[in-house]
Amino acid sequence: MRKPAGNKKSTTMNASMAQSCTTEGYLEAMKEVLVLTERRYEGDGSLSNMPREYVDNVLQEDGLVVDALMRVGFAAKRVAWCNDGIRWDACAAALFRTTWDYFDRWEAFSAWLNHASNQTTLFNDPGILRWNLDKHYLQDLEQEGVAIVPTAYVPKHGHVPLFEVCDQRGWNDVVIKPAIAGGAFDTYRVTAQGDGQVLSPEPSNGSNSKELWHGLVAKHDMLVQPFLQDVVASGEVSLIWIDGQITHAVKKRAKQGDFRVQDDHGGTVKRIDVSDELVQLGTDIMERCTRLCHDRGWASPLYARVDLMRDDNEAWQLSELELVEPELWFRFCPPAADALAQAIQRRLQA
Known part of the structure; x- marks a missing residue:
């Protein structure tokens, strides 16, 4: 059986909408796709304190x-997910893009997601979004046969010391997140x-590793993973997946003396060509992910970033495996943005 294109809202216009807009205006609104960002980047991004570049x-x-999206016939605009002036039931769909403050505003974001998913079609499917927001999804992918970076999971308020987690697995150089x-x-x-442990970056409050770990576990469920030296030596490869195919790939490198590849922390990125082997690996990962989604009654992922x-x-x-708001580097491959828009059009017409 063919899986649904996405979560579908009711097609019945409620009384308040009937009073607030004409039929023509309503139909026009239903051709609109909202591209979701966060408050800092809404408009010209002047509220952000990040470098202008x-x-x-x-x-x-x-x-x-x-x-x-406009080239395939939609009205489209960028809006912050937390914008109180948006009628989510008056648009065709909302597409997650740069909603990068969700973990800072977790309770508000979770409540908004529950509301919006009942008002409009979300991309990706809200089931996928909720699942992928928590990195415990890696456990599920591993059970599907995906080779993941080995990971230990420590629950919030857990009392297991970090050195004990590492000793149990024979790790002496780890990343915690x-x-x-x-x-x-x-x-x-x-x-x-x-006899001690070195932290990178150094905590701003000057805490040692024991104090840092205690503070983090008090706030979060935590992941512990072995540090892979190749991240510093060669970088991380990201494969971009749009509706069934890998469209392009990039390599991310950390700045000298750091291990974090994100440009927020001085990392750099460039487009690369990848081997058939990597394309096949990325395709296999996405096929396994898609099967998992279907087994849970979710639509196929519309977009993804596979970080290797x-x-x-x-x-x-x-x-x-980023399925919520990954940076997809369309500026390195503009046709991939067209592929995304065309896929949205197909799904909304299905």
Whole structure:
């Protein structure tokens, strides 16, 4: 049986909408796709305190998507997910793009997601969004046969010391990160050195590794993963997936002395050509993910970013599969934005 294109809202106009707009205006609104960002990047991005070049990249990326949607006949505009002036039931769909503050405003975001998913079609499917917002999804993918970076999961308020987690697995150089976060937020490299541990980056409050771990576990479910040296030596490869195919790929590199590849932290990115082997690996990961989605009654993913690293044996492993608000680097491959817009059109017409 063919799976649904996405979550479908009711097609019945409610009484308040009938009073507030004409039939013509309502039908016109139903051709609108909203491209979701956050408050800092709404409009010209002037509320952001990030460097202007960074903000301009955000605006360019979202702008390419808006333009592509308009080319296939939609009205389209960028709006912050938290914009109280938006009638979510008066648009055809909402597309997640640069909603990068969700973990800072988790309760408000979760409530909004529950509301919006009952008002309009969301891309990706809201079931996928809720699942992928928490990095415990890696466990599910591993059970589907995907080779992931080995991961230990420590629950919030857990009392297991970090050194014990590492000793149990024979790790002396690890990365720790919250299960719900993005952009390397509260992410640290912890390296055993003599009788102590070295932290990178150094915590702003000057805490040692024990104090840092205690504070993080008090706030978050945490993940612990072995640090893979190839991230520093060669970088991380990201494959961009749009509605069934890999459209392009990039390599992200950390700045000298850091391990975080995100441009928020000084990392760089460039488009690369990848081998047939990597394309096949990315395709296989997405096929396994899609089967999992179908088994749970969700639509197929519309877009994804497959982040890959090589382990110490040079085997590729999945570090993250981003299905909510991944940067997709359309500025390196504008036709991929058109592919996304065309896929949205097909799904809404299905």
